[in-house]
Amino acid sequence: MIALVVALAGCGSSSTSSGASGVGSSSGGKPRLTVSAAASLKAAFTHYAQQFSQANVRYSFAGADMLAAQIEQGVKPDVFASANTKLPDVLYAKGLVSKPVPFAANKLVIAVPANSTKVKSLSDLEKPGVVIAVGSAAVPIGSYTRKMLAKLGPTASKQILANVRSEEPDVSGIVGKLSQGAVDAGFTYVTDVQATHGALKAIALPASLQPVVAYGIAIVKGAPHHEQAQAFISGLLDGTGKADLQQAGFLPPPSK
Numbered sequence: 001m002i003a004l005v006v007a008l009a010g011c012g013s014s015s016t017s018s019g020a021s022g023v024g025s026s027s028g029g030k031p032r033l034t035v036s037a038a039a040s041l042k043a044a045f046t047h048y049a050q051q052f053s054q055a056n057v058r059y060s061f062a063g064a065d066m067l068a069a070q071i072e073q074g075v076k077p078d079v080f081a082s083a084n085t086k087l088p089d090v091l092y093a094k095g096l097v098s099k100p101v102p103f104a105a106n107k108l109v110i111a112v113p114a115n116s117t118k119v120k121s122l123s124d125l126e127k128p129g130v131v132i133a134v135g136s137a138a139v140p141i142g143s144y145t146r147k148m149l150a151k152l153g154p155t156a157s158k159q160i161l162a163n164v165r166s167e168e169p170d171v172s173g174i175v176g177k178l179s180q181g182a183v184d185a186g187f188t189y190v191t192d193v194q195a196t197h198g199a200l201k202a203i204a205l206p207a208s209l210q211p212v213v214a215y216g217i218a219i220v221k222g223a224p225h226h227e228q229a230q231a232f233i234s235g236l237l238d239g240t241g242k243a244d245l246q247q248a249g250f251l252p253p254p255s256k
Contacts, residue, residue, distance in 0.1 A: 033228045036060045036067040036075075038083035038140065038215070039170035040106065040188075043195045044248035045081070048241040055228040063139040063170035071096055071220060078223040079232055083140035083171075083189075085216035097218035102253035103236045104215040104245050106189040108144050110203040111178055119185040122152075122205060126159040133166040133177040133186035141171050144211045145187040151209050175200065189213065191249040214254050 033055035037045055042061045049057035060067065064082040071080060071091060080097055082088050088100035112119045119125060125132060135142030149157040166183060168174045174186040178200055185203075193202040217236065219229045235241035 031055045031225045031228055033057045033079070033225050033232060034060070034077040034223075035079040035081065035232065036062075036070070036077040037079075037081040038062075038064040038067075039172045040083055040141070040192055041081055041215075042172075043191070044241075044244045044250060047247070048235065048244040051240045051244075052232060052235065054231045055225060057232070061170075061172075063136075065138045065140075066169065076220050076223050078220060078225045078229040079217065080220055081215065081217040083213070083215055084143070085214050087140075088216040088218045092218060095221065097220050100216040100218040101233065101237070102214050103217050103233070105251040105254050106191055106213040106215070106249075107251070108141075108148055108187060108205060108211055108213060109190045109193060110185050110205065111175070111188045111193050111200045112185045112203060113178060113181065114198055114201045116184065116201075119203070121203065122209075123156075125163060125185060126156055128163075130163045130185065131165045131183045132160065132163045133168055133174045133183040134164050135171065135174060135187070136167045136169055139168075139170055140213075141174070141188060142167065144213055147211045148187075148205065148209050194249040212254055215250075 035045065035057055037059055039061045045059060060077065064084065064087050067080060068082065068087040068091060080088060080091065085100060085102055088097060091097040092100055110119065110122065119130060124130065134145050137143065137146060149160060166177050168177065171188050171192045174188045175192050175196065177183045178186050190202050193200045217233055219226060223229060236245065
């Protein structure tokens with residue numbers, strides 16, 4: 001069990017389980033379904049696991065790029081859920097996962113401490129002395145942030161990036177820096193702000209700058225619990241998982 005936790009969690013990730021310990025099976029005779037998921041899904045997915053009757057669910061939450069890299073290196077969770085569609089598509093092209101499906105959407109926002117008055121708008125992030133946290137370029141939240149900043153034009157984008165003091169491996173790191181008071185603002189998803197239950201507040205971005213934030217999910221090829229993995233995904237598309245996503249602030253996946 002220790003080896004499995006190390007292999008799945010990796011550096012900087014977190015793992016949670018809805019059942020008792022054990023590899024492949026859990027208490028009550030239910031199989032253990034292992035899901036590698038983007039950190040921004042933690043609140044919604046944890047609640048979903050409590051209602052998922054077909055298996056006991058064990059999660060590994062981290063940056064989607066790290067989780068995808070683990071799958072490429074041979075780690076085999078049953079399900080991979082990413083904060084973008086690019087990473088599942090890349091794994092599919094390599095024959096490592098089944099055809100991915102979009103299952104949710106989100107919005108990029110500026111997050112600030114709830115009692116802060118230093119940052120009130122996007123333009124405030126250009127001011128000298130403002131300290132900002134963003135996601136690293138490799139992780140979806142970092143990619144979405146840089147796409148948004150590119151739309152601002154080179155001058156404003158350069159000024160904001162000059163105030164970046166922390167590049168985090170996932171949204172949990174950004175939220176952590178904000179909660180600790182280490183930074184004045186950070187770019188994250190609106191659902192991550194909602195999950196702090198009032199500790200942070202969100203500043204909306206202009207609609208013209210908002211990137212399309214779409215989440216993709218797929219079953220990992222060779223994973224041991226294909227039937228339960230399919231049921232898990234089905235519940236996210238039309239079931240209790242979908243309701244949990246909506247409750248957490250996620251939006252329906254973008255229509256093609």
